[in-house]
Amino acid sequence: MTGSKTVNSPWLYAFGMLAMMIPSHAFSTFYSYYYVDKLGLGLGLATLARTIYLIWDAVNQPMAGYLSDRTSSRFGRRKPWLYASIPLFVLMFYLVFSAPEGLSEYGLFTWFLIALVLFEAVSTIIWVNYGALFPELFRGETLRKKASAIQQGYQIVAILIGSAAAPIIFDAIGFDSMALIFGVLFIVFMLLFLRYTQEDASLQNAPQMGLKESFAATLKNKPFWLFNISNSFAQTVNGLLSSMIPFYAKYVLRIPESQVTLLLASIFVSVIPLVGVWFWIIKRMDSVKAWRLSLLAYAVSVIPLWFGNTLTGGILCGIIVGFGLAGFLVTPPVVSSLIIDLDYKETVRRREGVYTAVSGFITRSSGLISALAFLIVGMLFGYKSGDEPGDDPETTFRVLISAVPLILLLISYALSFAVKLRAAGEDKS
Structure with a gap:
């Protein structure tokens, strides 16, 4: 075999x-x-x-x-x-x-x-x-x-x-x-x-590291932490977009619940062929630069959501977001693997498990950022619930689905410039 x-x-x-x-x-x-x-x-x-x-x-x-x-x-x-x-x-x-x-x-x-x-x-x-x-x-x-x-x-x-x-x-x-x-x-x-x-x-x-030695080495790995903190802001956008779609449909696009599936499908169905487009783009680039480009593309892709007014407009915006999302899904695993390769060169220890686990926890913690964003924006615009939507729920959810994701992704993009992995780029096979 x-x-x-x-x-x-x-x-x-x-x-x-x-x-x-x-x-x-x-x-x-x-x-x-x-x-x-x-x-x-x-x-x-x-x-x-x-x-x-x-x-x-x-x-x-x-x-x-x-x-x-x-x-x-x-x-x-x-x-x-x-x-x-x-x-x-x-x-x-x-x-x-x-x-x-x-x-x-x-x-x-x-x-x-x-x-x-x-x-x-x-x-x-x-x-x-x-x-x-x-x-x-x-x-x-x-x-x-x-x-x-x-x-x-x-x-x-x-x-x-x-x-x-x-x-x-x-x-x-x-x-x-x-x-x-x-x-x-x-x-x-x-x-x-x-x-x-x-x-x-x-x-x-x-050779293996002991528990204390292994986690000490992980905590000292600056590129690892910068990469994952940057990713956590972008990961927040994934959850925020999915959770805000029903509100966006109701208060901004003013369409019935039965059509929410169409909005979700416009994002996720479009991602499938678009990952192929991103593969074509990034295979010609350094992996870190490709990851950074995907963050910028994702940031630009959420801007049109602010201007959506109808179901058709929402679907077109969803397809554009699908392009940004596809890039963000494809590039992080490649950069993460480069970080693990560099760690092996420095420590002569294979620690994929520890790095994958700690990275996974940082990513999951992004849900706290999403919840905090919802709370703060809701308080600013007076949205409490469906029974008490405030005076301007439309602006509330334009901000949450477009402005907040844009800010989070720009923070992620800015942090990405601190990630330096040039030594790992030697292997281009």
Whole structure:
């Protein structure tokens, strides 16, 4: 199998992204709706559970990366963790959407909290080990750019499945059945990815850092922190745009809820071919410069949203945003891999797991910036809720969907100039 062209193919590696993103996107989109709206869990208790969930995420991400880096087996460092996590992931995903009937509110809170914590633990193991494989399997900037473009195309397909198919399924046969169906898809695509993935055997007995030494080296890596802090501002825009689309549709475009799907589709469907356009652009450029260009393009792409007034105008704006989003999805994994390569040159230690884990936590923390932006802009323009939208909700959501993202992306773009990785650019294979 070693000589097969299918082994470590970017197309087959991307099936892992497809496998994980279908249930993960359904989880992030509908778990609050399921517990709060459908099961009646109080918003205060739901928020408490989510806060504990975020604290747990901060702890388990780095530990998962550290343990993965120190694993040594005849199957590899990452694959044993991935294989072991497959049945656990499906079970925990099912538990999230199969709360028993007749629970008291505190009983429901307890179930919700335990299900969240367990699902997050298994998800972390899978995401960290999958992401850690990227810089190992794909060496050289050109191959990494191609692999990243393919991977992000698969991710968008998964998001479309997770967001569009999920409501149809749970409306017809229930949330628990939806979880089972998505769980089966996860198993099929994950096994397909693992079947054609082969780790580098020479890394099995590579020297390892201790826990304290490993995290100390990570904390001292200035390019790593600058890159991820810059990315966190841009990542905030991803979540902010998705969450503001329904408000933008209602208060700015003044279209019915049934047409919101068209706006979302204009962004995410357009991303699929546009990642190919970005691959064509960035394969001719230095990776850091390509990442920086994608941030600038993303910033420019949110400006037209301010001027949207109709459904047609909103869709055109969505396609433009799709171009900026596509660039931002494709370029960061390539730069992250360069940072890991430089770390290896300096320390002679392979620590993809730790870097992937810490990077993932920084990225997830961007949700706090989004929530703060919503709170501040809402207070400035008097928006409190749908019952109390204030005197000018239209301007409120023009600001949140265009002006705030523009500011965040310009901050990200400015910070990107502090990231210097010229030494890593030697490998252009």
